[in-house]
Amino acid sequence: xxxxxxxxxxxxxxxxxxxxxxxxxxxxxxxxxxxxxxxxxxxxxxxxxxxxxxxxxxxxxxxxxxxxxxxxxxxxxxxxxxxxxxxxxxxxxxxxxxxxxxxxxxxxxxxxxxxxxxxxxxxxxxxxxxxxxxxxxxxxxxxxxxxxxxxxxxxxxxxxxxxxxxxxxxxxxxxxxxxxxxxxxxxxxxxxxxxxxxxxxxxxxxxxxxxxxxxxxxxxxxxxxxxxxxxxxxxxxxxxxxxxxxxxxx
Amino acid sequence: xxxxxxxxxxxxxxxxxxxxxxxxxxxxxxxxxxxxxxxxxxxxxxxxxxxxxxxxxxxxxxxxxxxxxxxxxxxxxxxxxxxxxxxxxxxxxxxxxxxxxxxxxxxxxxxxxxxxxxxxxxxxxxxxxxxxxxxxxxxxxxxxxxxxxxxxxxxxxxxxxxxxxxxxxxxxxxxxxxxxxxxxxxxxxxxxxxxxxxxxxxxxxxxxxxxxxxxxxxxxxxxxxxxxxxxxxxxxxxxxxxxxxxxxxx
Numbered sequence: 001x002x003x004x005x006x007x008x009x010x011x012x013x014x015x016x017x018x019x020x021x022x023x024x025x026x027x028x029x030x031x032x033x034x035x036x037x038x039x040x041x042x043x044x045x046x047x048x049x050x051x052x053x054x055x056x057x058x059x060x061x062x063x064x065x066x067x068x069x070x071x072x073x074x075x076x077x078x079x080x081x082x083x084x085x086x087x088x089x090x091x092x093x094x095x096x097x098x099x100x101x102x103x104x105x106x107x108x109x110x111x112x113x114x115x116x117x118x119x120x121x122x123x124x125x126x127x128x129x130x131x132x133x134x135x136x137x138x139x140x141x142x143x144x145x146x147x148x149x150x151x152x153x154x155x156x157x158x159x160x161x162x163x164x165x166x167x168x169x170x171x172x173x174x175x176x177x178x179x180x181x182x183x184x185x186x187x188x189x190x191x192x193x194x195x196x197x198x199x200x201x202x203x204x205x206x207x208x209x210x211x212x213x214x215x216x217x218x219x220x221x222x223x224x225x226x227x228x229x230x231x232x233x234x235x236x237x238x239x240x241x242x243x244x245x246x247x248x249x250x
Numbered sequence: 251x252x253x254x255x256x257x258x259x260x261x262x263x264x265x266x267x268x269x270x271x272x273x274x275x276x277x278x279x280x281x282x283x284x285x286x287x288x289x290x291x292x293x294x295x296x297x298x299x300x301x302x303x304x305x306x307x308x309x310x311x312x313x314x315x316x317x318x319x320x321x322x323x324x325x326x327x328x329x330x331x332x333x334x335x336x337x338x339x340x341x342x343x344x345x346x347x348x349x350x351x352x353x354x355x356x357x358x359x360x361x362x363x364x365x366x367x368x369x370x371x372x373x374x375x376x377x378x379x380x381x382x383x384x385x386x387x388x389x390x391x392x393x394x395x396x397x398x399x400x401x402x403x404x405x406x407x408x409x410x411x412x413x414x415x416x417x418x419x420x421x422x423x424x425x426x427x428x429x430x431x432x433x434x435x436x437x438x439x440x441x442x443x444x445x446x447x448x449x450x451x452x453x454x455x456x457x458x459x460x461x462x463x464x465x466x467x468x469x470x471x472x473x474x475x476x477x478x479x480x481x482x483x484x485x486x487x488x489x490x491x492x493x494x495x496x497x498x499x500x
Binding site for chain 2: 023065168
């Protein structure tokens with residue numbers, strides 16, 4: 001670990017002890033969709049090789065959901081966010097070893113159980129910012145994903161599994177796509193998340209059955225013959241489906 | 251709060267501080283199926299009116315999953331358990347107010363973020379036991395559920411929602427039904443969990459498609475004409491489906 005990072009960690013420890021609950025952290029898997037690729041926002045601590053999920057701690061008088069929102073807002077500047085908890089990770093030594101060179105009373109070196117949240121975010125609205133401890137905060141294409149430090153690879157895998165499951169229950173896309181989009185764009189988003197090709201006709205019928213799309217009287221320009229139709233989400237139906245879920249399959 | 255419970259809490263506090271991580275607890279929603287009813291195991295603290303979900307704390311050198319297993323084993327004596335995490339609850343004052351009459355340094359009175367697990371358990375194999383702090387540990391039919399203390403009503407609702415979702419992904423029944431069962435018994439279990447009537451033919455076809463059942467050359471005795479067939483789970487196929495999930499619907 002670089003001397004400068006060590007100094008910064010030591011300098012922050014006292015303030016962190018006063019401000020945050022010990023033993024509980026939050027890690028966020030922030031998904032964005034751009035150029036037909038699903039991307040995840042990763043940070044790199046100053047001078048370190050491995051990338052990490054952006055995370056933070058829970059203030060002593062703060063709900064965990066609010067803490068997750070604050071961490072995300074702080075990191076991305078984005079407020080129009082779909083944010084949902086997926087799993088809590090609590091193996092012993094999942095994070096402690098990373099701080100092995102540091103004194104035992106360092107706030108960060110305690111054992112931490114971390115609550116995983118995933119977020120869906122409009123790629124274009126975003127302004128990723130580094131914090132005191134990091135030297136980089138960048139989007140990474142999930143098809144060329146780097147090695148992550150601590151147990152963050154497991155947490156990332158948990159998020160993508162949950163996102164796949166959630167596709168069956170809640171609408172996904174509002175925070176990931178531009179306001180107007182084509183059916184092939186929406187299908188591509190689903191294919192990237194599910195990591196498989198989908199049948200075009202079946203996908204179309206299923207999406208229309210969900211009753212969350214409005215077909216616009218506009219077409220994409222620049223196509224000679226068969227210009228694709230543009231759609232947008234029906235905000236009320238989308239919200240309803242977010243709250244109540246799609247009809248389940250039983 | 252009864253004086254005797256206060257004394258017991260005070261007496262345990264020092265030991266708990268040494269043994270357990272502060273601020274993190276585990277609560278378990280333990281489901282059993284008996285006489286066509288879905289039941290949940292609840293405890294009542296000595297002299298209190300409201301029931302609670304059985305729970306406990308995480309030892310300083312223990313994985314959270316192992317902690318959940320230990321808590322469940324201690325409470326029920328059962329080891330053949332389907333146990334899965336569903337959600338972590340961390341609103342401020344979710345549990346603190348319950349201990350308002352107690353001194354501030356009591357271990358239990360700290361702010362706790364609690365990790366919810368649900369368990370499916372063979373009703374008949376079980377021997378619910380009270381601990382030092384409780385005066386009752388009993389099964390409650392979910393159709394006549396009592397009022398729960400703290401935020402345990404929310405935690406229970408989260409568990410039943412997750413169990414319903416999980417029906418689409420993993421086989422449910424092995425730990426809830428006797429070794430041999432009829433298709434109507436299995437259907438009744440699903441209906442109780444989903445809280446709705448299912449079509450008999452559709453249910454049968456879906457179950458057979460999952461390929462987890464073995465039809466036995468035995469029938470239930472005591473029926474004059476149409477004795478129902480008996481089935482059992484195929485342990486290998488069941489295990490495979492538990493690990494890989496059912497084919498998803500996309």
